[in-house]
Amino acid sequence: MTSSSTDTNAGRVCIVGAGPAGLSAARALKRLGIPYDQYERHSDVGGIWDLDNPGTPMYESAHFISSRKTSGFFDFPMPETFPDYPGNRQILAYTRSFADAFGLRGAIRFDCPVQNIERAGDDWEVTLADGTTHTYAAVICATGVTWSPRTPEHPGTFTGEIRHSSTYRAATEFRGKRVLIVGLGNSGADIACDAAASADAAFVSVRRGYHVIPKHLFGIPTDELNAHGPELPARVLRPVLTALLRVLQGDLRKYGLPKPDHKLLESHPLLNSQLLHHLQHGDVAIRPDVASLDGNRVRFVDGTEEEIDLILYATGYDWSIPYMDKKYFQWQDGRPDLYLSTFNRDHHNLIGLGYIEFNSSAYTIFDHISNLVAQYLHDQRHNRQRAEKFDRLIAEDRPQLSGGIHFIDSARHRSYVDSHAYKKYLVEVRNRMGWRELTPGMFDNVRRSASRKPARA
Structure with a gap:
């Protein structure tokens, strides 16, 4: 059960969306013992890869454009039985097996759309479609960028x-x-x-x-x-x-x-x-x-x-976060201006995970950035001095992440990053902050806690 607006939030985090980005964030928070609730408007995890998810851009013939060996979560490889470029049903099954392996379903409220999120002092007031409101110390928006179709008009x-x-x-x-x-x-x-x-x-x-x-x-x-x-x-x-x-x-x-x-x-x-x-x-x-x-x-x-x-x-999508007023993000050319394409420059307890364009698989990058997000939110309560050091980076640091490539002049490509340059800079930031790197076995405690719970029917 979520915390009501009259209860203390006790550092609780709200994750909106249970697609790959939301699941990555949930696992990272769970590892550090950060309490959170997760809301998903659909009936199961998987995001756009579930063809039954209303509004998904997916189609029956869709496959990954990144390959099996480069596309999985950091320490949870896709099965060897998968082809080089898995199809959408395989990707969905893989994503759901990830949620089960790390016991992530228990904190998710399914069939539960988020209607609105507003600032409430230093916290966030989250209103659900059923009209109830809940207060959180931080919010992670992980609902993706392919839900608002862009259709041109011709004379x-x-x-x-x-x-x-x-x-x-x-x-x-x-x-x-x-x-x-x-x-x-x-x-x-x-x-x-x-x-x-x-x-x-x-x-x-x-x-x-x-x-x-x-x-x-x-x-x-x-x-x-x-x-x-x-x-x-x-x-x-x-x-x-x-x-x-x-x-x-x-x-x-x-x-x-x-x-x-x-x-x-x-x-x-x-x-x-x-x-x-x-x-x-x-x-x-x-x-x-x-x-x-x-x-x-x-x-x-x-x-x-x-x-x-x-x-x-097939003309793409307008980026949007429909449950939040645009005033909470600095939107430029239809893109939110986020540090490392993730951290809000005005509200340090508001995160946008997945609002990024790059030339690589998303899942592993989600894990790398979720690792930083979780440690930053943990520091906000347990190491204020280090959190404030990162606050200064958010405000002042504007790294060049194109990898030396001059991307074409379009709104989409003005927010584009080169995956090699992006991942290298995440390592640099992590080392500068003294945060822990992703390592094999890092989430064993999360997996063990999940294995002690009864399997879902």
Whole structure:
């Protein structure tokens, strides 16, 4: 049972969300004995990887774009039986097994949306959808960034069907239709491949060219090569990888893709090994940006037109924390300005976990940053001097975390970090603070306490 607004919060922490980031935070707090409550609006853990979770952007053909060996929680590897790039059901099962292994379900209230969070003196007043309020010494927002679909508007009127990719679930939805996918991020590329295999005709509208990176190089998952090979500076890695891709793929303009207006690595990587296959076989065709709509026809900026039954916008998401007023975060270009993409600069007991873009797997990075979050919150009650030292870092430290890469000028990439640079700086901050590093066996006490409890039905 949670603490009511009339009770003392006794240093209790509120975690909103029980996806991978929320579970990582919960385990880190549990290790240090920090009392917390966790709220999840859905009926189980898993976040976006649960296709039954209302509003999830996930679809049946979705797989990780990072590989099995690089994608798990810090000390909880994915099963060897998983393929190199696990599918969404496997990832969901893995995430739930993590929650069970460390006994994290007991502190979670499921089917319990958070309606509003307001400042209450030095604490936070959390109002649930049932109208009850509870006071906490700190709040960790871990609800993710893919819940507010962004849909552009084009001039004209369209008589067919218009949807955002967040509503898409299965390739069967394309049967008998001429489909236009607008946008070519990783989800857009996946969905375009589904359309190529199932639709009567499939097109992808793009505004810029992309560097397409295959999921395997020399038979090894690409991110494994990056993670375990020599760590090369961008000025060395980029030309080597660019030359290799040119040898393997040739000039992608022959498939209709525009020449990229940026160098390799300066944008979020497009990892896909199927898209070029479908382009090579004519199963899907590239079109430029949409100019206007007219009945069942779509006109593009180059003057060409296509008859379309369904427009699916794979155009991303607006970041939001809908249960908190924007005044509590310094929002810039649609992104909250957080130290290390996590710590609120104005309210030191307000944390945003998962509000980050980077070129790597998220789960392990969640563990590394959760480790710092937990030790900082613990210091707020037990080592005030060290907590105040970190307060000064939050206020004054603005590290360059691009790893020497000049990311393209967009709102998304202005908050982008290079994973190698980010993880290195977390180590530097941890050492500066004298906090404990993540080590194998660090959470054995949490696992042992979970094993002493009856297994869930």
